[in-house]
Amino acid sequence: MISSRPQRTISRPVAVRGRGYWSGARVRVEFRPADPGTGLAFVRDDLPGKPRVQVDVATAKPASRRTVLAVGPAEVEMVEHVLAALYGVGVDNCEIGVDAAEMPGCDGSATEFVAALDRAGYTEQPAFTHPIYVDRPFRCGGGDQWIEMRPSIGGGLSIEYHLDYGSGSPIGTQWFVLNATPGTFRSELCAARTFVLKSEAEALRAQGLAGHVSPQELLIFDADGPIENELRWPDECVRHKVLDVLGDLALVGRPIAAHVVAFRSGHLLNGELASALSNAYCQERIRRSA
Template identity: 45%
Template sequence: MLTPRLQRTLAKPAECRGIGFLTGADITVTFLPAPENSGIAFQRVDLPGQPIIPATLEYVQPRERRTAIASEGAVVELIEHAMASLAGLQIDNCVVQLNAPELPGGDGSALLFVHAILEAGIVEQSATKPLLVVSRECQAVDSTGSSQILAGPIPRHLLAITFELDYGPRSPIRPQVLTVEFSPELFVAGLAFARTFILEEDVTALRAAGYGTRVTEQDLLIFGPDGVIGNELRARDECVRHKILDCIGDFALLGCDLHGHFRAYRSGHSLNHAICRAVREAHEEEGTFRQVA
């Protein structure tokens, strides 16, 4: 028998600070408790009227290599690691206030947010969390065919994610594959520490475009031809662990728990969003899907 779990929120506000990877801004983020069935939303307290943007698929903007949401001109960039922290800790209702157009980067992992949330504490609410049980095969494939993500049924009541990362024999990032069965304990112990990674050549291009001016080699993993520059891996497969962390953050845009097996090959944020849309479309008529209002 499958017992639905209760929704959860924070016991009290959790605050953290950091630097924006894109803008270089000094940012303060506050995770606030929120009523049941309200879901996750971000609030730009630096803008007139302090607009609120729900963190659901409908508000996702097309972006390269990150997840951003926007509503009526108010944008929040790089929400994925905050989303992963909330989903990873099974926090369903929260308003994330921030005073900048992006989340702070922290050390490139989810630890900045996870530590703040755990310190504030988590409380159960009385409503149950909607659940989508994947009952049929769904897929999302990159237009070039070089990356894909599949979702299908799993014989047990859980979310499993398999991620395979292979950038070819010339890449300094070695091929790695990992399957995880999601739980908050697994997230905290095995995924939250895993940092964003990027190739040195991409850093050069981003800096030329005016981004990442305050980002150093200590703030994420930068791979040169001979491996990580000025930093050390926290696990041999830290990169694939980070990719799974990103999946957990992106899947949370569905606003429900998922049971199924997701199998990703070189997937990124856009494909993660695409598989969420595909799964939702394929299950809309089955009555198993209810989105948080």
């Protein structure tokens, strides 16, 4: 059973540099220690006044193929791998300073972010977490694309994902389930990379996006499999989908005890589920305090 524990931050600032997939802009991401109870927040160091964008379902902005947060004109995008790294290793409070809107793609996974956080080290804080214990189902979507949160199976957070690109696709059908702990996150999930079909990559380039991205920077599939690259796991694609779900659930801002089941879900549905859970939890707190 997941239980309340001392909150954690990192012990010192540490940075990751790279380029955004969509824009190609170079960006520096600096993870910084933060006070107890402050949660996760991005700071746009490049904008006047260094505006702060709190990681919260209320700051999420609908977007295709990525998770975007915004407060007024201050926006950060492609934040899901950064958030998955923080949630996965158990960091509750952290300030993330950035000098561009889009987070670096790195190798398409959360590996570089986890390595940076591990270099910084971790510090327990004089405050405790307040986990959310899911006691009833929440479902978003329907038909052949949905995501659902159910009561926990083993007392913690587990994520089950069903990926289906069809029998004629080089990706095909994949299934993966993970009991999410810092150990399993590091060994089974954080290195799973972003993937696209060759046709999707060509469509993005036609729109003037991701023109600089090579097959070595993410998985691009043609009819025969990954182009100029090799899979880290036979089911790396579905593992990456689980990574995305974990990063999007970080919007809730608290540890979660639940079993999540997803079928062909993407960032929009993941965000809807996080919002539904957060809203239900807030209402429950209001009822208990009344």
